[in-house]
Amino acid sequence: MRIGELARRAGVSPRALRYYEQQGLIRARRTANGYREYSEADLKLVTEIRSLLTVGFTLEDAKPFVACLRAGHESGADCPESVEVYRRKLAEIDDEIRALLVRRAEVAGQLSTACPGCVLTKQEKT
Amino acid sequence: MRIGELARRAGVSPRALRYYEQQGLIRARRTANGYREYSEADLKLVTEIRSLLTVGFTLEDAKPFVACLRAGHESGADCPESVEVYRRKLAEIDDEIRALLVRRAEVAGQLSTACPGCVLTKQEKT
């Protein structure tokens, strides 16, 4: 299939697919006229990339998963490198959550100082 | 005081101060030679801006606080516009936390599927 069809089926733009290729995540055969030609396996790669991006992974993070799929594994996570990325991202997410909770507390504290009662709006009506 | 001193005392770079000015957050008198001249009140403004930035506010978010201080209030939060920003940011932070918790669960789920036992490392050793 050509880039437009792959894009539609994967739910991304052709531009995104070219970008993934530029970043070394996917490759494409070229037909005689220079058009990119993709296989069903490529659709699987792109689907994997998309699902990783939507949970906050970067393309760099996604590389081991793609490599794992290309190595013949059924899941992109079936490789130690992918598992390592999972563990690292999980730690990063935890750090972000902690940081956000701290910020939330600070902002809520400031708000309650500036406007007592403002902070307890709907859920709490002590 | 001139920009270098204000920068040191506020813990920011001169570049940042010029940027804040460009964005309409602070103003400065100019001496005969064109140098920016700041007052103690400006230090207070910049300190307020910094503390807001560190909890994740944008310069745009900080504008009402600066305006409030310039209007003569002791705290930048002593104005309804500032309180409104606090409430909005609090809601934004809550949204982010919720999104991160969802992502965390997804990643943890994937990790435990790919590598059962990996997810419970230190704290849980069921």
Add this chain to the structure above:
DNA sequence: GTAAACGTTGACGTCAGTGTCAGGGTCAAG
């Protein structure tokens, strides 16, 4: 045959808050 719909590469724009140059001017100390 021609217009629509597709493909190609290349390159700039986006968001925020700076860092870091270039190419100047100013000012005090020695």
Add this chain to the structure above:
DNA sequence: CTTGACCCTGACACTGACGTCAACGTTTAC
């Protein structure tokens, strides 16, 4: 008189994942 520490105004670089446009070639449908 010169060095060094300031100051000034541009203006480009950065991060990430693209959007968007230009300027062009190809294929498909009528």
